[in-house]
Amino acid sequence: MTAYYIGIDVGTGSARATLVTSTGETLASHSKDTRTWRDSSDARIFEQSTTDIFDAICACVHQVLTEAKVKKEDVKGLGIDATCSLAVVDTQGNPVCVTRGQDLCGKPGERNIILWADHRAQEEANLINKSGSVVLDYVGGAMSLEMEIPKILWLKKHMSTELFARCMFFDLPDYLTYLITGSLARSSCSLVCKCSYIPAGATPAAQGWNADFFRVIGLDQMVDDGYKQLGGVLGQNDSLVLTAGMPVGRGLSKNAAERLGLVEGTPVGSGVIDAYAGWIGTVAACHQTADGISTKPTLEESRTRLAAVAGTSTCHLIQAPKGHFVPGVWGPYKNALFPDWWMNEGGQSSTGQLIDFIITTHPAHSELLEAVEKNGKPVHAILAEKLQELKKEANISSLTRLTKDLHFYPDLHGNRSPLADPTMRGSIVGLSLDSSLSDLALKFNVALEAIALQTRHILDEMRRHGHEIQGIYMSGGQAKNEPLMQLLANVCKVPVIIPPNASSAVVLGAAMLGRFAHNVTDDLKRRGMPEGLSTQSQVDEESARVGTQLWTIMTEMTQPGKVVVPEVDVADVKLLEAKYQIYMEAIEIQRRWRAAMEKAAS
Known part of the structure; x- marks a missing residue:
């Protein structure tokens, strides 16, 4: 039976x-x-x-x-x-x-x-x-x-x-x-x-x-x-x-x-x-390789596999046989899933919600919806096509270069990890008097960049305090967002593994x-x-x-997953590294400005 x-x-x-x-x-x-x-x-x-x-x-x-x-x-x-x-x-x-x-x-x-x-x-x-x-x-x-x-x-x-x-x-x-x-x-x-x-x-x-x-x-x-x-x-x-x-x-x-x-x-x-159910449903996946399917992983290998569960927010989970204390990252949690194993949990309070907010609050949102209805394609596909048009018009090789002078800090709903500061807020630098669909597409792209940059920030802190991360195992609705998956691989410099049905993981x-x-x-x-x-x-x-x-x-x-490998375009690598440094600087600027205003108000 x-x-x-x-x-x-x-x-x-x-x-x-x-x-x-x-x-x-x-x-x-x-x-x-x-x-x-x-x-x-x-x-x-x-x-x-x-x-x-x-x-x-x-x-x-x-x-x-x-x-x-x-x-x-x-x-x-x-x-x-x-x-x-x-x-x-x-x-x-x-x-x-x-x-x-x-x-x-x-x-x-x-x-x-x-x-x-x-x-x-x-x-x-x-x-x-x-x-x-x-x-x-x-x-x-x-x-x-x-x-x-x-x-x-x-x-x-x-x-x-x-x-x-x-x-x-x-x-x-x-x-x-x-x-x-x-x-x-x-x-x-x-x-x-x-x-x-x-x-x-x-x-x-x-x-x-x-x-x-x-x-x-x-x-x-x-x-x-x-x-x-x-x-x-x-x-x-x-x-x-x-x-x-x-x-x-x-x-x-x-x-x-x-x-x-x-x-x-x-x-x-x-x-x-x-x-944590997303971790359970993804991290034991084999990989699709040029030679076929990799062998089944062992429980010991789980300590190198970070699960990113990405929906309204994103959680970043990794297990280890001993507790790693990572400032600003929740845990270490003993027995969270397996007896005598420890889990750390990083997180972004707003990711899918952030992308939706950027899209729905832009003046060109109604124009975007008209394009969706006219072409019978989803919102993200229309924006991706617009970005490719802009890239071609500018005669440049990458989206990162297209938005190199637009910088977005993403904590509109506070920071869960690794700052653990719910009072952090978002910021954007590089605004112009542009309310077109093209501008919406550019802001959509830098929102994806910001999510990837913050993910790296979390992973960097985990690594600094003892974790070894060799791959990101995705689940949730955002796994369908191919540009974001490639950005995560490029920015975090590790493969991203996507299950056949990521939304059901x-x-x-x-x-x-x-x-x-x-x-x-x-x-x-x-x-x-x-x-x-x-x-x-x-x-x-x-x-x-x-x-x-x-x-x-x-x-x-767990079914075998698709592997998205980091791209090695030298120019893009340099641009993303510069964006990461600017992202980190944005944190310090916000803290400094807040302290200055608190002092002035006291």
Whole structure:
């Protein structure tokens, strides 16, 4: 009997389900938009709804089963990834509004998620980063306001004491596994990467939650209550922390199975943050070479492979057998995916979003849309053609030379890595009195350059602190942008590997977690443990025994990728190097100007 696996991906603006075989072949995939609430008077606010997201997930799962004509009994495992957003419910699992003023919450169940991109918790992050806690060492030296603890601290300040005490707080992947299994087990990925959890063994004193940290920032109540609102103390009261893909509870609950159209008890893998699913779905790829397909990589080789998961934002993930402390780069995170391996995560807060902003706010946007409709080609293709026209008219050899006097610094939404400074802002030098489609094309090109230059900045910092990076493994919608992929290879001076279906790599990674959970569950049954894992000691023992099997699944289900090699045009290399130096100088200029204005205003 053929076994099938479902991956569920909850991105920033949509939910998606994909049905795959054990070889990674996609049989059906379906996505559905999800709603994000904004605040017309506060651009920092991004809120979502767990009810809305789960409705979308259920619709997607039903659709892929129908489209592929697969029986629910043949689906053997389910895996989930989601954005690192804060989901808030009460102790009964009912949504709790996260918006100031209950009158703004809309219908019951709405607006109980603070999205990752929400920047309301700036003051709280500043307070945390003045604490001097060892916790900060494991997030690159400064905790981002996009993480969960600053958001929770903001809610404590703006909720009634009684309501806050009744809340449970989840990173979204963990909430979704709780919703469909009823198990309060948390994923190591979410706790370590976004919730200030330091696993045992990361430091001589580390035992999970850091009581001194929580007390100094004003969350004493959580310490006194045994961290129940965050999942509890490891090893106490059935509190479990699971590495990626380990089976959650007893699989799908009866209610969730009915909603999803699947079988009760179907194994569910411990979830991961969406970017980490992109790592899972890409870095085990073989390469297409002149001589055929390269051999399957080993887990040891993963330490040289950086995954870039590029959608609204971009995350840069690399694993190592020991922890590397990189200032401004999140981590090192022990056990984020594999037991006893460490992960670092760099990031750009706005990349796909940045490109869209540059295009949609330009005066020639309406002219661009007319060209799209007239020619039946996508926006990026029209702009690429315009750039080629301009290059030909100027009689020059490259796009880099075409925009050599136009310089763009890209942090319109703050800097995540490696500066860890959410107050950074964008800038552009070289403006002219030109509002034509040609000008839009030029600005589009320098936006791509800026994204590539900032990627190099992140990679340079990772290398400087111990990482060896031999290739960038892409996933997400931006992988379709061929000029950007070539720029990344040229600027970062390493090959870029693109999977056959880059936009589905993240949800494929989630499906791999479902297969792993199925394998572990079957193995436990064969060994006389049909009830699964109920204590942390059992979890740790099993994780250590079978954890690396996830890598084997990855090599079996990841299709060979296309390789984009760096171009060696000497003139372009010199121009890009000069642009990189100007990019770095733009950082110092902005900091200097800001300091001068602060001094003048004081």
